[in-house]
Amino acid sequence: MSEGRFVAYYRVSTARQGRSGLGLEAQQAAVRGHLNGGTWSLVAEVVEIESGKRNDRPKLAEALRLCRLHMATLIIAKLDRLARNVAFVSALMESGVEFIAVDFPQANRLTVHILAAVAEHEAKAISERTKAALAAAKARGVILGGARPHLAATSAKARAAGLAVRQAKARTRAADLLPVIAEIRAAGAITLTAVADALNARDIPTARGGRWSPVQVSRVEARAP
Numbered sequence: 001m002s003e004g005r006f007v008a009y010y011r012v013s014t015a016r017q018g019r020s021g022l023g024l025e026a027q028q029a030a031v032r033g034h035l036n037g038g039t040w041s042l043v044a045e046v047v048e049i050e051s052g053k054r055n056d057r058p059k060l061a062e063a064l065r066l067c068r069l070h071m072a073t074l075i076i077a078k079l080d081r082l083a084r085n086v087a088f089v090s091a092l093m094e095s096g097v098e099f100i101a102v103d104f105p106q107a108n109r110l111t112v113h114i115l116a117a118v119a120e121h122e123a124k125a126i127s128e129r130t131k132a133a134l135a136a137a138k139a140r141g142v143i144l145g146g147a148r149p150h151l152a153a154t155s156a157k158a159r160a161a162g163l164a165v166r167q168a169k170a171r172t173r174a175a176d177l178l179p180v181i182a183e184i185r186a187a188g189a190i191t192l193t194a195v196a197d198a199l200n201a202r203d204i205p206t207a208r209g210g211r212w213s214p215v216q217v218s219r220v221e222a223r224a225p
Helices: 015-020 024-035 058-070 086-094 107-139 150-186 192-201 214-221
Strands: 002-012 038-049 073-076 099-101
Touching: 002 024, 002 058, 024 038, 024 073, 038 058, 058 073, 058 150, 099 107, 150 192, 150 214, 192 214
Parallel strands: 002 038, 002 073, 073 099
Antiparallel strands: none
């Protein structure tokens, strides 16, 4: 049985299909059938009228934004509704959004395994090339090992890289939230408390999955460009 929050993404290939619902109703039925039972909520349903050969689909970007905003899982009726190339699915995985394909529930895990297998193969190849290069250097009389003053610099770079990743996630989260907060402000919410209450009323969680406080709202607004 399904648990949690979901954002449904439907794609039809032509404007005619979009107007008539041809193909769309079948996708909606498949999604609802999959979610039937359990404790779940369908946060939003997004319909894209686009060709599957293109990657620049604004409605899919909107669906991913809603997933991040509500910490929801993207659900689609058929795997080919996402894309027909591995690069696009890889980009989806990098977005940090989990997804489920009704016709192929194992797709998410399988995709991760495939990407991991490719990365593992490449890492092994690099390791073998490195060992071969070291062996050749040793055969030429090059002294290996010794002091490694570069380790401290490498560690500092790793910490800086980790900080950059965290800051990038915070910026992405703020970019998703700021339009919502602006809409709440425009509706008459003047204080930070009022904005926090409105976000909680919309069932939008904080980055850690909790409820909003005025301080957290102020931190997000401070990231406005």
